[in-house]
Amino acid sequence: MHGLIxxxxxxxxxxxxxxxxxxxxxxxxxxxxxxxxxxxxDLAKALGNPSxxxxxxxxxxxxxxxxxxxxxxxxxxxxxxxGYAYGTARKKDLLEKEGVFVTNGIINDFENVxxxx
DNA sequence: GCCATGGCTAGTA
DNA sequence: GCCATGGCTAGTA
Numbered sequence: 001m002h003g004l005i006x007x008x009x010x011x012x013x014x015x016x017x018x019x020x021x022x023x024x025x026x027x028x029x030x031x032x033x034x035x036x037x038x039x040x041x042d043l044a045k046a047l048g049n050p051s052x053x054x055x056x057x058x059x060x061x062x063x064x065x066x067x068x069x070x071x072x073x074x075x076x077x078x079x080x081x082x083g084y085a086y087g088t089a090r091k092k093d094l095l096e097k098e099g100v101f102v103t104n105g106i107i108n109d110f111e112n113v114x115x116x117x
Numbered sequence: 118g119c120c121a122t123g124g125c126t127a128g129t130a
Numbered sequence: 131g132c133c134a135t136g137g138c139t140a141g142t143a
Contacts, residue, residue, distance in 0.1 A: 019134080040125055044133095051132050057124040058134075076125070083124020091124090 018048035025059050026069045028117055034070075034098040036115045037107060039077045046117040053077075061085055073098075079110035 024047050032038050040053040040060075049055070060071045063085065072094040076082040081102055084091035092102050101108040 017133085041127090044125090049133075051126080052134080053125045053132080054123065055125090055133050055135090058122090059124095061124055071124080074124080078126085081124095085124075088124085 017050075017052070020044070020047050020049050020052055020055055020059070022059050022062075025056060026063070026065075029060075029069050029071065029074065031117065032070060032073045032115060034073075035100060035113070037073045037075050037095070037100060037110075037113055038115055038117055039075055040082070041077045042116055043074065057083065070094075075107055079106045081105055081107065 025043060028043060028046060029038075040056040041050070043056045044050055044052040056074070060074060061083070063069050063071045066072075066085070072084060072091045074082065081088050081091055081095075095102060095107075100113055107113060
């Protein structure tokens with residue numbers, strides 16, 4: 001098995017992007033203060049993989065420590081509340097306790113409540 | 118290795 | 131459509 005090395009014929013492009021590690025997500029998340037929110041996409045960008053928003057979601061879904069890691073402060077890019085391991089109702093409660101209010105599933109005054117990590 | 122499955126998203130219709 | 135993960139088959143050795 002030598003002498004048969006295959007090279008990509010022409011212009012094959014592979015996206016080389018940073019693979020997101022769970023701990024990096026949690027670290028970043030711990031910096032979002034109560035009363036503020038961020039989005040799945042923004043976290044993905046901050047961690048060097050702009051199109052991995054969905055991966056951020058799945059990492060949050062297995063958050064080991066909901067107390068220290070405030071997953072409820074991560075919402076969708078269009079201002080919708082988004083998913084939560086313990087149900088969206090619970091997520092809304094936590095947000096409102098911190099002063100972030102929700103009307104019809106959308107964060108009030110989203111652009112001003114949002115931080116960009 | 119293939120395929121389906123997720124706490125999603127930018128950009129058309 | 132995107133990216134990582136996890137389950138399950140082909141099909142080798």
